[in-house]
Amino acid sequence: MRLHLRARWLAAAxxxxxxxxxxxxxxxxxxxxxxxxxxxxxxxxxxxxxxVRKKFGDSFSASYQYYxxxxxxxxxxxxxxxxxxxxxxxxxxxxxxxxxxSTLYSVGYINSNEPDYKANTGFFNISQSMFxxxxxVSFGFTRGFDKVGEVDKGIFQxxxxxxxxxxxxxxxxxxxxxxxxxxxxxETDESDGYLQSPYRGVRFVDPFSARGYSFGPAVAPSTRTGxxxxxxxxxxxxxxxxxxxxxxxxxxxWGVLANTVKFGYTQPLFTDWTFEATARYYWQSHATFYSxxxxxxxxxxxxxxxxxxxxFHSLTLGLGTxxxxxxxxxxxxxxxTLNFNYNRLHIDYQDFHDNLIPSLIPGDExxxxxxxxxxxxxxxxxx
Amino acid sequence: xMSNMHCCRIATPLLLGAVLLGGLLLGGCSPIQPWxxxxxxxxxxDPIMSFDRxxxxxxxxxxxxxxxxxxxxxxxxxxxxxxxx
Numbered sequence: 001m002r003l004h005l006r007a008r009w010l011a012a013a014x015x016x017x018x019x020x021x022x023x024x025x026x027x028x029x030x031x032x033x034x035x036x037x038x039x040x041x042x043x044x045x046x047x048x049x050x051x052v053r054k055k056f057g058d059s060f061s062a063s064y065q066y067y068x069x070x071x072x073x074x075x076x077x078x079x080x081x082x083x084x085x086x087x088x089x090x091x092x093x094x095x096x097x098x099x100x101x102s103t104l105y106s107v108g109y110i111n112s113n114e115p116d117y118k119a120n121t122g123f124f125n126i127s128q129s130m131f132x133x134x135x136x137v138s139f140g141f142t143r144g145f146d147k148v149g150e151v152d153k154g155i156f157q158x159x160x161x162x163x164x165x166x167x168x169x170x171x172x173x174x175x176x177x178x179x180x181x182x183x184x185x186x187e188t189d190e191s192d193g194y195l196q197s198p199y200r201g202v203r204f205v206d207p208f209s210a211r212g213y214s215f216g217p218a219v220a221p222s223t224r225t226g227x228x229x230x231x232x233x234x235x236x237x238x239x240x241x242x243x244x245x246x247x248x249x250x251x252x253x254w255g256v257l258a259n260t261v262k263f264g265y266t267q268p269l270f271t272d273w274t275f276e277a278t279a280r281y282y283w284q285s286h287a288t289f290y291s292x293x294x295x296x297x298x299x300x301x302x303x304x305x306x307x308x309x310x311x312f313h314s315l316t317l318g319l320g321t322x323x324x325x326x327x328x329x330x331x332x333x334x335x336x337t338l339n340f341n342y343n344r345l346h347i348d349y350q351d352f353h354d355n356l357i358p359s360l361i362p363g364d365e366x367x368x369x370x371x372x373x374x375x376x377x378x379x380x381x382x383x
Numbered sequence: 384x385m386s387n388m389h390c391c392r393i394a395t396p397l398l399l400g401a402v403l404l405g406g407l408l409l410g411g412c413s414p415i416q417p418w419x420x421x422x423x424x425x426x427x428x429d430p431i432m433s434f435d436r437x438x439x440x441x442x443x444x445x446x447x448x449x450x451x452x453x454x455x456x457x458x459x460x461x462x463x464x465x466x467x468x
Contacts, residue, residue, distance in 0.1 A: 032439040038447060051439045065439070132417030167456070173434075178423045183434055187456035228457035234434060236426040244434075250454030258454035266431045274431065284453050308453050316448075341440060347451070374447055376440055 024102045024129040026061040029054050032380045040345065040372020042074040047088075059100065065093040069114075076368060077307070080355055081201055081215055087151070089114035102129040115156055116149040116198075121165075133175075140169040148194045161194025179236040188227045196220035202303045203355065204294040205362055212362040213355075216297045218304045221289075226252030230260075242266040255288035256309065276320040278343075283313040292353050293363040307368070310352040316374075318343035336381045343374040 030053055037046040047068035055061045067090070074084035095108035104127040112119040125140035144165035150157040167189040174182045196218055206214035230248035237243060244264040251257050262280040269275060287309040289302035320341040327333055346369070353365040419427075426432065435441050449455045 032437065034439050034443065036443050049439060049443065067443075132421075134417050134419060169457075175419050175424070175427060178419050179426050181427060181432060181434070185457040189456060226454075226456065228454065230457040232434060234432055236429065236432055240429075240431075242429075242431040248454070248457055250456065252453075254453075256453035258452065260454065268431060282448070282452060282454075287453070308451060314452075339437065339440070341444075343444065343447075345447075374444065376443060378437070378440060380437065380439075 024099075024104075024133055026055050026059075026097055026099050026104070027053055027063075028382055029061075030380055030382045032378055034376060034378035037375045038372060041347075041370040042076065042079070043372075044072045045069050059098055061097040061099075063093075063095045063097075065091075067091040067093070076354065076356060077200060082199060085154075087115055087154070089117075102133075103127065115154070116151040117146065118149075119144060119146045121145075125169075135175075136171075136173045138169070138171040140167075140171075142167040142169075142189075146193070148198065150198050160198045163191060163193035163195055166190045181234045183230075183232040183234075185230045185232075186228070188225070190223070190225045192223045195222060195224055196304065197306065200304075200306055202294055202305045203292065203362075204297045204299065206297075211358070212360075213293060214297075218306075219302050220304055221254065221302055224252060224254055226250060226254075226256075240268055250284075254309065255286070256284055258282065258284035272324045274322040274324070276318075276322075276341075278316075278318040278320075280316040280318075281313070282316075284311065286311040286351055290351075292351055305352075307349060307352050310349050312347055312349040312352070314345060314347040316343050316345045332383050334382045336379065339376070339378050339380065341374075341376040345372040345374060346370075347372075 030051075032049075032051045034049040034051075035046070036049065038044065047070045049065065049067040051063065051065040053061060053063035069089040070086075071089065072084075072086045078084055089112065091110065091112040093108065093110045095106060098105045106123075106125040106127075108123050110119075110121040110123075112121075121142060121144040123140060123142040125138060127136055127138040129136050142165070144163075144167075146163040146165070147159055148161050148163060149159045167187065169185065169187045171186075172182075172184045174184075176182050200218055201215040202218045203213050203215055205212065228248055228250040230246060232244065232246040234242055234244045242265070244262075244266075246260070246262040246264075248260040249258070250260070260280065260282045262278065264276065264278040266274065266276045287304060289300060290304050290306070290309045291300075292305060292310070294300065294303060318341065320339065322337050322339045324335060324337050326335050349368045352368050353363060354368040355365055357365050359365040430436055445458050
């Protein structure tokens with residue numbers, strides 16, 4: 001099942017190269033083995049991932065990533081309109097980089113597969129270093145094709161629609177001083193087709209229902225265009241630490257306007273240890289056609305009760321630690337790191353009510369909120 | 384109407400971006416000297432100064448946010464992910 005139907009193709013951005021990477025060198029040869037776990041709001045998602053990157057000669061670098069989600073869900077949406085379920089999603093990413101002078105070309109392909117959703121994505125990116133490598137400019141384009149289906153009790157029922165995505169990215173990274181880096185990113189994406197979840201309905205007042213409301217089908221627009229712009233600064237502190245600040249503004253044709261602010265602090269200690277603390281605040285307005293409770297069925301052309309389109313704010317606090325080691329065997333491994341990251345996420349919805357709590361008046365239920373834990377444990381090797 | 388307003392909101396930063404990039408590219412015609420010399424970049428080369436030290440980790444976290452939020456993109460990081468209703 002899907003919360004969001006337009007995210008997959010974006011995997012290209014980070015899998016290829018970071019928006020503020022350097023275009024005059026190929027990425028490091030490294031392998032990462034990761035185990036992740038998300039637990040919150042009645043949903044547990046966990047699984048492994050592996051990322052392998054290797055250079056070939058002086059000009060080529062290839063990478064492959066496998067990612068898996070094992071999902072067990074009894075979220076408020078599921079309990080309101082369906083029954084708890086389990087499913088698995090797998091994703092395979094392939095990427096090839098070619099370095100020519102100060103220009104880095106990247107192409108890639110991503111396939112994501114789950115019982116009711118198939119996605120295929122291709123991407124291209126070009127980065128150019130200039131001005132004595134003080135500036136790196138990147139352009140990227142991504143194209144995605146999705147097929148959306150329905151599953152009932154683990155058995156595929158039918159396809160309900162297709163979706164297409166086009167995404168353009170522009171990034172600039174700039175060395176401002178010997179201690180300060182700036183990153184600027186701008187991205188626009190267009191989606192069209194089936195852009196809603198087939199499992200989620202809308203709630204409307206129904207005087208003939210004992211609880212005072214009923215659920216009916218949602219109807220989302222078949223096109224969506226969104227743009228995001230962000231700026232990030234990273235500053236090297238005199239006592240060998242780094243401070244990072246990041247701001248992002250997002251706006252789309254569905255009326256969602258969002259602000260994200262993030263701060264991070266990185267501190268190496270005791271030669272081999274690195275500690276990191278982060279704080280992230282996110283706020284968004286609701287989509288223009290969103291409502292927690294419509295006055296009657298089919299009261300608008302477009303309707304949705306997706307929580308992701310509601311108005312809410314969230315705070316995420318994170319801690320991370322990394323231990324670097326230098327194994328004597330095998331000889332071709334230069335170094336490794338053991339890493340553990342923990343994030344605590346709290347979301348407060350401002351116009352999405354917890355309808356699982358009985359109320360005499362529909363829409364008078366308390367606002368929904370939940371906490372989630374996000375854990376990552378991974379080991380990395382450079383060679 | 385909404386679409387026109389959105390186009391304006393997109394077009395303005397795009398235009399500004401094009402002017403900035405054009406200026407940068409045209410600036411390449413004149414002999415700009417790097418104001419941070421290569422031997423002054425020791426701090427910038429430190430791994431803690433990387434915007435994305437561990438792509439597999441930042442990618443996963445971006446994915447966690449993307450499937451729960453209406454906004455996405457311009458993270459310099461990953462997305463791509465599952466639903467989980």
